[in-house]
Amino acid sequence: MGIKKKAGSSKNPPILSHEFIIQNHADIVSCFAMVFVFGLMIQATSPMASMFVVVQHNTTLNGTDGHTAYYTAGSKDFCTIFFYTLIGIVLHAVLQEYIIDRVRRKLHFSKTKLSKFNESGQLAVFCAASFFWGASIIYDKGYFSKFNLLWKDYPHRFMDFSTKFFFIVQISYWIHAFPELYFQKTKKEEMFARIQQPVIYLLVVLAGYCFNLNRLALVLLTMHYFAEALFHVARLAYFAEKNSASSLGFTSWNAVFVTVRLISIVLAVVTFSHGLGGSSADTIDYDEGNFNTFPLRMAGISIICGLQVWFMWRFIQLQLRRWRETGSSFLSAFSKKSDSDAVGADGKRELRQRKPKAKSQ
Numbered sequence: 369m370g371i372k373k374k375a376g377s378s379k380n381p382p383i384l385s386h387e388f389i390i391q392n393h394a395d396i397v398s399c400f401a402m403v404f405v406f407g408l409m410i411q412a413t414s415p416m417a418s419m420f421v422v423v424q425h426n427t428t429l430n431g432t433d434g435h436t437a438y439y440t441a442g443s444k445d446f447c448t449i450f451f452y453t454l455i456g457i458v459l460h461a462v463l464q465e466y467i468i469d470r471v472r473r474k475l476h477f478s479k480t481k482l483s484k485f486n487e488s489g490q491l492a493v494f495c496a497a498s499f500f501w502g503a504s505i506i507y508d509k510g511y512f513s514k515f516n517l518l519w520k521d522y523p524h525r526f527m528d529f530s531t532k533f534f535f536i537v538q539i540s541y542w543i544h545a546f547p548e549l550y551f552q553k554t555k556k557e558e559m560f561a562r563i564q565q566p567v568i569y570l571l572v573v574l575a576g577y578c579f580n581l582n583r584l585a586l587v588l589l590t591m592h593y594f595a596e597a598l599f600h601v602a603r604l605a606y607f608a609e610k611n612s613a614s615s616l617g618f619t620s621w622n623a624v625f626v627t628v629r630l631i632s633i634v635l636a637v638v639t640f641s642h643g644l645g646g647s648s649a650d651t652i653d654y655d656e657g658n659f660n661t662f663p664l665r666m667a668g669i670s671i672i673c674g675l676q677v678w679f680m681w682r683f684i685q686l687q688l689r690r691w692r693e694t695g696s697s698f699l700s701a702f703s704k705k706s707d708s709d710a711v712g713a714d715g716k717r718e719l720r721q722r723k724p725k726a727k728s729q
Contacts, residue, residue: 393457397458404420419448421448438528439527456541468489498538505586506586516643517583518643538569539570539573539577594628640669644660644665
């Protein structure tokens with residue numbers, strides 16, 4: 369399931385060499401993950417294996433509907449995140465080999481376009497799945513109809529299974545992006561640009577999860593994933609030369625992207641200044657998970673608003689680059705048309721000059 373060897377290459381790489389691991393990394397990782405799954409079936413190893421496979425730190429609370437199971441963040445989450453990072457590597461390889469590679473074989477890409485096509489193929493699926501998953505949680509919890517739930521009863525230590533598993537998967541996915549740089553043989557000069565995105569996502573998700581701001585983080589991530597899914601689907605259509613679909617997709621993305629940035633800033637300011645500001649604490653209470661102090665609230669507003677400004681700056685740069693490319697292509701087409709018109713005019717002029725000579729003869 370790893371990277372396929374080039375046609376005509378009969379020499380197998382040495383076992384445990386870099387090339388062998390890269391070519392067969394999905395098979396190796398899947399076998400490693402199956403060890404934990406088989407461990408669940410054995411009574412002696414089941415408690416240890418369940419730490420990796422099953423979501424940990426569950427507790428039961430008495431509510432209006434009786435006893436309800438909730439989950440909190442804890443140290444055992446490292447084991448669960450490790451296991452689902454392995455699953456992320458396997459699913460990445462499956463999606464790449466059985467869907468993305470089969471589509472790209474029908475198209476002809478340069479190396480630059482091929483890399484971007486692979487990236488958009490992976491992220492389009494992940495962002496779309498994360499958006500629908502997050503939107504379903506938001507709809508069930510009613511966060512959009514009751515905005516005060518984003519800060520009410522803070523700290524939000526207790527999460528239902530769907531919310532906690534959502535954050536576990538998010539953290540695992542962005543961690544899996546780091547070994548993928550090795551598996552994809554990323555060059556050193558490309559490393560910094562490729563590492564920016566997973567680092568930013570990972571820090572944002574971890575901040576919302578560890579500081580018990582999972583409700584606000586869930587809403588912001590869901591909106592952001594909607595815009596990202598539109599962008600990557602439009603870019604896939606562009607690479608496939610579906611011009612009408614890509615044009616509609618990029619136009620929709622332009623409007624959604626700017627709207628999401630504005631809503632994110634408003635939600636951050638309202639939640640940190642108005643909502644959490646009314647129940648501010650003087651010091652951090654680690655036992656209760658209460659981080660609602662003035663310095664941390666200001667840091668939260670600064671980080672979220674700073675990220676939105678950075679996203680807008682990249683958006684403006686992208687639009688300017690597209691306008692320059694469009695303008696240069698238009699000028700090139702116009703100059704070619706002018707040259708052809710000039711050649712046509714010279715030909716007609718020469719033909720008119722020849723006609724009198726023919727009559728005189």
